[in-house]
Amino acid sequence: MLLENSIFALLAIFLLIGSITVIWAESIIYSAFGFLTALIAVAGLFALLNNSFLFLAQLMVSVGAVVVLTLIVIMTMNLKDKNMPKEPYKNIWIVFSSLLLIPFAIMLYKGVSKIGNFKEIKENFGDIKSMGEALFNNWILPFEIVSVLLLSALVGAIIIGRKELYR
Amino acid sequence: MSPLEFNILSIALFCIGIVGVISRRNIFVIYMSVELMLNAINLILAAFSKTNGNMNASAIALLMMAVIAAEAGVFLAIIMQLYRNKKSIDSNDHTSLSQKEFS
Numbered sequence: 523m524l525l526e527n528s529i530f531a532l533l534a535i536f537l538l539i540g541s542i543t544v545i546w547a548e549s550i551i552y553s554a555f556g557f558l559t560a561l562i563a564v565a566g567l568f569a570l571l572n573n574s575f576l577f578l579a580q581l582m583v584s585v586g587a588v589v590v591l592t593l594i595v596i597m598t599m600n601l602k603d604k605n606m607p608k609e610p611y612k613n614i615w616i617v618f619s620s621l622l623l624i625p626f627a628i629m630l631y632k633g634v635s636k637i638g639n640f641k642e643i644k645e646n647f648g649d650i651k652s653m654g655e656a657l658f659n660n661w662i663l664p665f666e667i668v669s670v671l672l673l674s675a676l677v678g679a680i681i682i683g684r685k686e687l688y689r
Numbered sequence: 690m691s692p693l694e695f696n697i698l699s700i701a702l703f704c705i706g707i708v709g710v711i712s713r714r715n716i717f718v719i720y721m722s723v724e725l726m727l728n729a730i731n732l733i734l735a736a737f738s739k740t741n742g743n744m745n746a747s748a749i750a751l752l753m754m755a756v757i758a759a760e761a762g763v764f765l766a767i768i769m770q771l772y773r774n775k776k777s778i779d780s781n782d783h784t785s786l787s788q789k790e791f792s
Contacts, residue, residue, distance in 0.1 A: 530690055534698055541702055541725050545709035550717045557721045560702075564728050567695065571739045573747055576754075580731075583754050588724065588761045595765050596717065599772060607714045607779030615712035620704070627704050634696040634733075641742035648744070653751065656744035661752065668755045675759030683766035685773070 530570060537563035545616065550596055558589045573648040695736035702729035716771065716778045720764050727757050 536559055543556025565580040609615075646652050657665060702725055709722030731750045738746035771783050 526690055530694065534694075537698065537702065538705075541705045544721050544725060545705060545713060545718060550715065553718055553721055557724065560725060561728065564732055567698070567732055568735050570690070571695070571735045573735050573738065573750075576731075576735055576747055576750055579751060579754055583758050584724075584728070587758060591761060591765060592717075592721070595769060599769075599778075601778065605777060607777070607781070609714055612713065616708060619708050619712045623704050623707055626707075627700055630700045630703070631697065634700070635693065637692050637696065637740060639691055640739055643739065643742060647739075647742070648747070652744045653747060656748040657751065660745055661748045664749075664752050668752050672755055672759050675763050679762040679766040682763065682770055 526570065529566075533563045533566045533570065536560075537567070550601070551593075554589065554593055554596055557592070558585065561585050561589060571648075572643060575648060575650045575653045692736050692740045696733060699729040699733040699736070702726075702732065714780050716768050716780055719780065720761075720768065723764070724757065724761065727753065727760070731757075 540556040540559030540561075540563060544553045544560065547553045547556060561580070561584045565577050565585065568580055569577040644652075706722045706724075706726035706729065709725070710719055713719060713722070731753055734746045734750040734753070738744060738750070768778070772778055775782050777783075
Protein backbone atom coordinates (compact mmCIF):
# COMPACT_ATOMS: atom_id res chain seq x y z
CA MET A 523 0.00 0.00 0.00
CA LEU A 524 2.84 2.35 0.85
CA LEU A 525 4.55 1.44 -2.43
CA GLU A 526 1.41 2.22 -4.41
CA ASN A 527 0.98 5.55 -2.68
CA SER A 528 4.57 6.58 -3.25
CA ILE A 529 4.35 5.60 -6.94
CA PHE A 530 1.16 7.64 -7.21
CA ALA A 531 2.82 10.68 -5.62
CA LEU A 532 5.82 10.38 -7.95
CA LEU A 533 3.60 10.10 -11.04
CA ALA A 534 1.46 13.03 -9.88
CA ILE A 535 4.54 15.20 -9.44
CA PHE A 536 5.77 14.23 -12.91
CA LEU A 537 2.33 14.95 -14.41
CA LEU A 538 1.99 18.38 -12.82
CA ILE A 539 5.56 19.43 -13.61
CA GLY A 540 5.21 18.30 -17.21
CA SER A 541 1.89 20.01 -17.81
CA ILE A 542 2.99 23.26 -16.17
CA THR A 543 6.10 23.15 -18.37
CA VAL A 544 3.82 22.87 -21.43
CA ILE A 545 2.04 26.12 -20.69
CA TRP A 546 4.88 28.07 -19.09
CA ALA A 547 8.00 27.33 -21.13
CA GLU A 548 9.37 29.95 -23.48
CA SER A 549 10.63 27.62 -26.19
CA ILE A 550 8.31 25.12 -27.84
CA ILE A 551 10.79 22.26 -27.72
CA TYR A 552 10.72 22.45 -23.91
CA SER A 553 6.93 22.45 -24.13
CA ALA A 554 7.06 19.31 -26.25
CA PHE A 555 9.29 17.51 -23.76
CA GLY A 556 6.98 18.54 -20.91
CA PHE A 557 4.12 17.13 -22.98
CA LEU A 558 6.04 13.85 -23.35
CA THR A 559 6.59 13.69 -19.57
CA ALA A 560 2.90 14.35 -18.86
CA LEU A 561 1.75 11.65 -21.28
CA ILE A 562 4.14 9.05 -19.84
CA ALA A 563 2.88 9.93 -16.36
CA VAL A 564 -0.72 9.43 -17.54
CA ALA A 565 0.32 6.01 -18.89
CA GLY A 566 1.81 5.15 -15.50
CA LEU A 567 -1.43 6.19 -13.78
CA PHE A 568 -3.34 3.86 -16.12
CA ALA A 569 -1.04 1.03 -15.04
CA LEU A 570 -1.65 1.98 -11.40
CA LEU A 571 -5.40 1.62 -12.04
CA ASN A 572 -4.94 -2.02 -13.21
CA ASN A 573 -5.73 -1.01 -16.80
CA SER A 574 -2.86 -2.78 -18.53
CA PHE A 575 -4.34 -2.55 -22.01
CA LEU A 576 -4.97 1.18 -21.71
CA PHE A 577 -1.38 1.55 -20.48
CA LEU A 578 -0.08 -0.18 -23.60
CA ALA A 579 -2.39 1.78 -25.89
CA GLN A 580 -1.37 5.08 -24.29
CA LEU A 581 2.30 4.25 -24.71
CA MET A 582 1.81 3.24 -28.33
CA VAL A 583 -0.62 5.90 -29.51
CA SER A 584 0.03 9.01 -27.44
CA VAL A 585 3.72 8.67 -26.65
CA GLY A 586 4.77 6.76 -29.73
CA ALA A 587 2.75 8.53 -32.37
CA VAL A 588 1.41 11.89 -31.19
CA VAL A 589 4.51 13.19 -29.41
CA VAL A 590 6.84 11.97 -32.13
CA LEU A 591 4.67 13.62 -34.79
CA THR A 592 4.67 16.86 -32.80
CA LEU A 593 8.45 16.79 -32.42
CA ILE A 594 8.89 16.08 -36.14
CA VAL A 595 6.69 19.05 -37.06
CA ILE A 596 8.47 21.38 -34.61
CA MET A 597 11.91 20.36 -35.85
CA THR A 598 10.86 20.57 -39.51
CA MET A 599 9.59 24.13 -39.11
CA ASN A 600 12.92 25.21 -37.61
CA LEU A 601 11.47 28.30 -35.96
CA LYS A 602 13.70 31.27 -35.31
CA ASP A 603 13.14 33.94 -32.69
CA LYS A 604 11.58 36.36 -35.15
CA ASN A 605 8.86 33.87 -36.01
CA MET A 606 7.89 33.27 -32.42
CA PRO A 607 4.96 35.30 -31.08
CA LYS A 608 5.81 38.13 -28.75
CA GLU A 609 4.11 37.55 -25.43
CA PRO A 610 5.21 40.27 -23.03
CA TYR A 611 2.39 39.72 -20.52
CA LYS A 612 2.48 35.92 -20.51
CA ASN A 613 3.00 35.47 -16.76
CA ILE A 614 0.28 37.96 -15.86
CA TRP A 615 -2.14 36.22 -18.24
CA ILE A 616 -1.36 32.79 -16.81
CA VAL A 617 -1.76 33.90 -13.17
CA PHE A 618 -4.93 35.86 -13.89
CA SER A 619 -6.61 33.08 -15.87
CA SER A 620 -5.74 30.48 -13.24
CA LEU A 621 -7.33 32.73 -10.62
CA LEU A 622 -10.41 32.92 -12.85
CA LEU A 623 -10.55 29.13 -13.12
CA ILE A 624 -10.64 28.46 -9.36
CA PRO A 625 -14.50 28.54 -9.12
CA PHE A 626 -14.72 26.18 -12.11
CA ALA A 627 -12.31 23.77 -10.43
CA ILE A 628 -14.31 23.93 -7.18
CA MET A 629 -17.46 23.13 -9.16
CA LEU A 630 -15.80 20.09 -10.77
CA TYR A 631 -14.54 18.98 -7.36
CA LYS A 632 -18.07 19.18 -5.91
CA GLY A 633 -19.20 17.01 -8.79
CA VAL A 634 -16.77 14.19 -8.11
CA SER A 635 -16.34 14.38 -4.34
CA LYS A 636 -19.24 12.02 -3.51
CA ILE A 637 -17.79 9.08 -5.45
CA GLY A 638 -17.22 6.03 -3.29
CA ASN A 639 -14.19 3.87 -2.91
CA PHE A 640 -12.68 1.42 -5.38
CA LYS A 641 -14.60 -1.81 -5.74
CA GLU A 642 -13.04 -5.20 -5.30
CA ILE A 643 -11.87 -5.90 -8.82
CA LYS A 644 -12.13 -9.20 -10.63
CA GLU A 645 -9.19 -11.35 -11.59
CA ASN A 646 -9.00 -10.39 -15.28
CA PHE A 647 -9.81 -6.70 -14.89
CA GLY A 648 -8.09 -4.52 -17.43
CA ASP A 649 -6.43 -7.09 -19.62
CA ILE A 650 -6.99 -7.37 -23.33
CA LYS A 651 -9.67 -10.08 -23.12
CA SER A 652 -12.06 -8.16 -20.87
CA MET A 653 -11.39 -5.00 -22.86
CA GLY A 654 -12.32 -6.80 -26.07
CA GLU A 655 -15.48 -8.20 -24.48
CA ALA A 656 -16.60 -4.74 -23.37
CA LEU A 657 -15.65 -3.20 -26.69
CA PHE A 658 -17.40 -5.74 -28.92
CA ASN A 659 -20.47 -6.33 -26.78
CA ASN A 660 -21.51 -2.85 -25.67
CA TRP A 661 -19.51 -0.41 -27.79
CA ILE A 662 -19.57 -1.92 -31.27
CA LEU A 663 -21.32 1.02 -32.98
CA PRO A 664 -18.93 3.68 -31.58
CA PHE A 665 -16.05 1.41 -32.60
CA GLU A 666 -17.20 1.41 -36.22
CA ILE A 667 -17.84 5.17 -36.14
CA VAL A 668 -14.31 5.70 -34.82
CA SER A 669 -12.91 3.71 -37.74
CA VAL A 670 -14.75 5.99 -40.19
CA LEU A 671 -13.50 9.01 -38.21
CA LEU A 672 -9.88 7.83 -38.49
CA LEU A 673 -10.24 7.36 -42.25
CA SER A 674 -11.74 10.82 -42.70
CA ALA A 675 -9.03 12.37 -40.51
CA LEU A 676 -6.39 10.67 -42.66
CA VAL A 677 -7.89 12.03 -45.88
CA GLY A 678 -8.45 15.44 -44.32
CA ALA A 679 -4.88 15.74 -43.02
CA ILE A 680 -3.52 14.87 -46.48
CA ILE A 681 -5.77 17.38 -48.23
CA ILE A 682 -5.15 20.18 -45.73
CA GLY A 683 -1.42 19.65 -45.72
CA ARG A 684 -0.98 19.85 -49.49
CA LYS A 685 1.20 22.65 -50.77
CA GLU A 686 -0.97 24.01 -53.57
CA LEU A 687 -4.05 24.61 -51.46
CA TYR A 688 -3.74 28.38 -51.30
CA ARG A 689 -2.62 29.04 -54.86
CA MET B 690 -5.21 5.52 -3.07
CA SER B 691 -8.82 6.49 -3.49
CA PRO B 692 -10.70 7.55 -6.64
CA LEU B 693 -10.85 11.07 -5.24
CA GLU B 694 -7.10 11.55 -5.65
CA PHE B 695 -7.23 10.48 -9.28
CA ASN B 696 -10.19 12.76 -9.88
CA ILE B 697 -8.45 15.74 -8.26
CA LEU B 698 -5.38 15.05 -10.38
CA SER B 699 -7.37 14.93 -13.59
CA ILE B 700 -9.28 18.11 -12.63
CA ALA B 701 -5.92 19.82 -12.11
CA LEU B 702 -4.71 18.59 -15.51
CA PHE B 703 -7.91 19.79 -17.20
CA CYS B 704 -7.64 23.24 -15.60
CA ILE B 705 -3.99 23.55 -16.62
CA GLY B 706 -5.09 22.75 -20.18
CA ILE B 707 -7.75 25.46 -20.10
CA VAL B 708 -5.22 27.98 -18.76
CA GLY B 709 -2.87 27.09 -21.62
CA VAL B 710 -5.61 27.54 -24.21
CA ILE B 711 -6.83 30.90 -22.99
CA SER B 712 -3.57 32.55 -21.99
CA ARG B 713 -0.98 31.68 -24.64
CA ARG B 714 -0.68 32.89 -28.22
CA ASN B 715 1.61 30.19 -29.56
CA ILE B 716 -0.38 27.73 -31.70
CA PHE B 717 1.74 24.77 -30.62
CA VAL B 718 1.07 25.46 -26.95
CA ILE B 719 -2.67 25.68 -27.68
CA TYR B 720 -2.50 22.31 -29.46
CA MET B 721 -0.62 20.64 -26.62
CA SER B 722 -3.05 22.11 -24.06
CA VAL B 723 -6.00 20.62 -25.94
CA GLU B 724 -4.22 17.26 -25.91
CA LEU B 725 -3.66 17.59 -22.15
CA MET B 726 -7.38 18.22 -21.61
CA LEU B 727 -8.28 15.11 -23.62
CA ASN B 728 -5.80 13.07 -21.58
CA ALA B 729 -7.38 14.37 -18.37
CA ILE B 730 -10.73 13.01 -19.58
CA ASN B 731 -9.07 9.67 -20.34
CA LEU B 732 -7.62 9.53 -16.83
CA ILE B 733 -10.95 10.25 -15.15
CA LEU B 734 -12.62 7.58 -17.33
CA ALA B 735 -10.07 4.98 -16.26
CA ALA B 736 -10.66 5.90 -12.60
CA PHE B 737 -14.43 5.52 -13.12
CA SER B 738 -13.83 2.13 -14.70
CA LYS B 739 -12.04 0.86 -11.61
CA THR B 740 -14.65 2.44 -9.34
CA ASN B 741 -17.50 0.66 -11.11
CA GLY B 742 -15.65 -2.61 -11.46
CA ASN B 743 -16.36 -3.19 -15.15
CA MET B 744 -14.57 -2.25 -18.34
CA ASN B 745 -17.14 -0.02 -20.06
CA ALA B 746 -15.49 3.30 -19.16
CA SER B 747 -12.13 1.92 -20.26
CA ALA B 748 -13.66 1.10 -23.64
CA ILE B 749 -14.75 4.74 -23.96
CA ALA B 750 -11.21 5.79 -23.04
CA LEU B 751 -9.80 3.52 -25.74
CA LEU B 752 -12.15 5.01 -28.33
CA MET B 753 -11.14 8.49 -27.20
CA MET B 754 -7.51 7.62 -27.76
CA ALA B 755 -8.32 7.13 -31.46
CA VAL B 756 -10.03 10.54 -31.44
CA ILE B 757 -6.87 12.03 -29.88
CA ALA B 758 -4.72 10.57 -32.67
CA ALA B 759 -7.06 11.85 -35.40
CA GLU B 760 -7.17 15.30 -33.80
CA ALA B 761 -3.37 15.43 -33.59
CA GLY B 762 -2.96 14.65 -37.28
CA VAL B 763 -5.50 17.18 -38.50
CA PHE B 764 -4.36 19.89 -36.08
CA LEU B 765 -0.71 19.52 -37.10
CA ALA B 766 -1.66 19.69 -40.78
CA ILE B 767 -3.59 22.90 -40.08
CA ILE B 768 -0.62 24.36 -38.17
CA MET B 769 1.75 23.59 -41.06
CA GLN B 770 -0.63 25.17 -43.57
CA LEU B 771 -1.05 28.30 -41.42
CA TYR B 772 2.69 28.63 -41.01
CA ARG B 773 3.22 28.20 -44.75
CA ASN B 774 0.66 30.89 -45.42
CA LYS B 775 1.79 33.68 -43.09
CA LYS B 776 5.21 32.54 -41.75
CA SER B 777 4.00 32.97 -38.20
CA ILE B 778 2.69 30.77 -35.41
CA ASP B 779 1.12 33.64 -33.50
CA SER B 780 -2.61 33.06 -33.20
CA ASN B 781 -3.26 36.80 -33.49
CA ASP B 782 -1.90 36.84 -37.04
CA HIS B 783 -4.35 34.32 -38.44
CA THR B 784 -7.55 36.33 -38.62
CA SER B 785 -8.54 35.72 -42.23
CA LEU B 786 -11.83 34.15 -41.19
CA SER B 787 -12.87 36.97 -38.89
CA GLN B 788 -15.17 39.72 -40.08
CA LYS B 789 -13.78 42.45 -37.89
CA GLU B 790 -10.50 44.06 -38.82
CA PHE B 791 -7.89 43.48 -36.16
CA SER B 792 -4.78 45.39 -36.97
